[in-house]
Amino acid sequence: MAFLARERPRPDTAVSAQSPAAPAAGPRTYATCAGAVLLGVLAAPDMAEVRWSELPSGVWLNIVCLAIEAAAIANLLYYREVGTVGPANASLMMFTVPVVNTLCATLLLGESFGRMQGAGAAVLLAGAALAAQSSSR
The missing domain is CATH 1.20.5 (Single alpha-helices involved in coiled-coils or other helix-helix interfaces)
Incomplete structure (x- = not known):
């Protein structure tokens, strides 16, 4: 029962919502862990057949x-x-993730980059520009 006797953190020493350490255990962390567990469950039947060495x-x-x-x-x-x-401005970076990933796959892995990928990149970058413009008002 030692965990019940722990002192609560004082308000002046608690992690605030503005602290960079605050979001470390947020929804994204839980989603990543849940995805890893699900992938582990789906891969488990085939793991014994892999020759790891x-x-x-x-x-x-x-x-x-x-x-x-x-x-x-x-x-x-x-x-x-x-x-x-802040979270609003940082979320704008998420628009660029698929574009950067596609460009890296094209340049480093020799994947194809066609009209559809170009159109998708243009839509994402236009969305980021519109979101940045509307958030600056």
Whole structure:
């Protein structure tokens, strides 16, 4: 019952809503964890068939890079941005994520970039511009 005897944080030392550390356990964190659990459940039946020791080192390096660079660092930078410019302005960056991902896939992986991708990028960037313009008023 030691957890019941803990002192409550004083109001002057509590994490405020404006603190960059405040959103760390927000809905996005819970959604990411729920998605990871769901993917684990869906992958579980096939996990026994994988020959883990035969996977090339490049696969393991890719997994580590995705976990550290694409997920952890990106989320830390995003939450810092939310704390710096506020959630409304930071959310405008989300319009650019699919555009940047598509461009990276085209340049780095040789994926195709056709009219449909160009139209989608234009719509997203126009939406970001309109949202930025309306929020500045």
